[in-house]
Amino acid sequence: MTERQRELYDKVKNASGNLILGDHQTGDDEAKAIAEALKVNKTVTWLILWATQIGHVGAQAIAEALKVNRTLKELHLHTNQIGDAGAQAIAEALEVNTALRRLDLGCNQIGKAGARAIAEALKANTTLTSLDLWESQIGDAGVQAIFEALKENATVTKLGLSDSQIGDAGAHAIAEALKVNKTLSCLKLCACQIGDAGAHAIAEALRVNKTVTTLYLHENQIGDAGARAIAEALRVNTTLTQLYLHMNQIGDVGAQAIAEALKLNTMVNELFLSGNQIGDIGVHAIAEALKVNTTVTELDLRYNCIGNVGLQAFDEMCQVNRTLSNFWIDGQINPLAFSLLPRLATAEDLHNVFHLLSSGLALEDQPTSLPALPNEIAELIMDEAHYWQGVQQSKRSEFDDEFPAYLILKVTLPQCVNGNSIRIKAIQVLRDWRKRPDNTANDPIIRQMRAGWQVQVRTSKSSRDELFESLYVGFV
Incomplete structure (x- = not known):
């Protein structure tokens, strides 16, 4: 071992509790030393190896350690250079590991093959509860494989797929799994290129799903049609409590639909709608709904297109509502207008x-x-x-x-x-x-x-x- 490898080996071998080792000088050779130490360490429960140069060789070494380590509960390997080969090795370890509860593989280079391997592991693993694959390249095929596995898996409660190229096709696969999955409670799908069609599919699943309590759909391409579909689902859904729809393309029509749903829904307590295109008409509808709704405690309407008329309606609602404890409505943006004639702007x-x-x-x-x-x-x-x-x-x-x-x-x-x-x-x-x-x-x-x-x-x-x-x- 080099001096650096020996230093890392000793540090991990003698560590206990939480351990953070992320730095840009840690590569595959250093990961091998860390992995060897994990084979004998019995006290580290939480390990972060983020923003390093670890690739598939280092990931394979860590995977071998996971096959024998019985104490590590959380492993964070995000923002590395792990590709499909590394993901496949870790997936193989998950089939026999019974200690790990949370695995973060976000912001790596994992594609469809790696996602399929992880999906197969989820069918056998009975202890992992949280999986993060955000900012990956798993695509529709990878998403479909993972959610096919979740139809059988009964332990994963939190899944993060944000900043992945999922699209509407992937959203459809997710929706089909949500109709039968009975354990997933938190789903992160922000910045996944999901449009109205994908939102409609997820909304249909929310009509029958009884376990998802937190849903992240912000930074997508959901417009009024998608918002209407989600609103219809909220009329009958009895489990969703946190809904993130900020930075989409929702206007007054979508806001009105959500408002009507809030008059009936008694579960949602946190609603995020900032960074959309909601104007006075939309916020007026929301304000009227909140006069009768008694469950929403947090509401974010920042960075929309709400003018003085809408703000007045919101103020009047606040005089009546006694449950909305946290709300944000500042930073409103005036709608921009351009000439669209086929000539240069004069x-x-x-x-x-x-x-x-x-x-x-x-x-x-x-x-x-x-x-x-x-x-x-x-x-x-x-x-x-x-x-x-x-x-x-x-x-x-x-x-x-x-x-x-x-x-x-x-x-x-x-x-x-x-x-x-x-x-x-x-x-x-x-x-x-x-x-x-x-x-x-x-x-x-x-x-x-x-x-x-x-x-x-x-x-x-x-x-x-x-x-x-x-x-x-x-x-x-």
């Missing part, structure tokens, strides 16, 4: 857009020459720009020495889309926290951006600094 267009935004006119008051940009053309980017769907050539990079790379997003606005010239520019909405009005939907500050410009966005150091709130990019 100075007059930009002036009109600025006027619309700064005056807070409602959509129905806009002139016909400036219709609202359709969802499939304009992408609403919320919550400090952690993802920018629809913008090409985007990558994370350092803003300056003080900010880590994961807080920075560097974007070059594309010159063309599908080979066609861009006809519409982009507008960035920035607000100074110190000068921010109570309802920013009625008084935003606008700054223009153009195709080809490079944009760097960073999160605020404090709430008193300028806060990035949203970006719309429009193409024709």
Whole structure:
């Protein structure tokens, strides 16, 4: 062993309780030393090996240790370089291991083959209760394999598949399993490219499922149709208590459907709808529902399109409701409008857009020459720009020495889309926290951006600094 390997071996061998070993200098050779120590250690119950250089060789060594170790309860191997071969080795270990309760393999390079191997292991394993495969490449086939296994598995209660390429097809496979699974209580499916069709399938499953209490569906592509389907399920579902639908494409129609469901539902106590496209009509419906609902205790409506009329309706509800203890409704965004005519935006267009935004006119008051940009053309980017769907050539990079790379997003606005010239520019909405009005939907500050410009966005150091709130990019 090298000096580094010997150091890690001794540290793990003599450790007890929780142990964190993540660093960028730990690779497969170091993982082998750690694995050898795990074979003899009888006191470590919780091990984190994250953000390392561990690949399939290191994963195979750890898998061999899991076959004999009887005390490790939680193993976190996220943000490594483990691929299908490593996942297959770990899956083989899960078939005989009877101690591990939680396994986190998120943000690796696991694909369909690795997912299938893990699925087979779940059919035999009777002790694992929590599995994370977030930000993987398992795709629809991998998802289908895992949920086929969950039709038989009776121990997994928490499953994380966020940031995976699941799509509507994968959502259908998930829904079929949820109809028969009787143990899963927490399901994380955020940023999985699930649209209305997938949401409808999951909603149908929620009508009969009796165990899921927490459902994460945020950062998907769910619109009003999907929201209506989920709302219909909430009318009859008697177990779901936490529902995360923020950063989707839900408008007033979807909000109205959810509101009607809340008049009947007596189980949901936490509802997250921030970063959607809900306006005054939608929030008015929600406010009316909360006058009779007595179970919702937390509600998030930030970063929607709610104006003064909607805020007034919400305030009136608060005078009556006695159960809503935590709610957020700040940071409202005025809907952006662009000219969609097949020509470059003129100075007059930009002036009109600025006027619309700064005056807070409602959509129905806009002139016909400036219709609202359709969802499939304009992408609403919320919550400090952690993802920018629809913008090409985007990558994370350092803003300056003080900010880590994961807080920075560097974007070059594309010159063309599908080979066609861009006809519409982009507008960035920035607000100074110190000068921010109570309802920013009625008084935003606008700054223009153009195709080809490079944009760097960073999160605020404090709430008193300028806060990035949203970006719309429009193409024709």
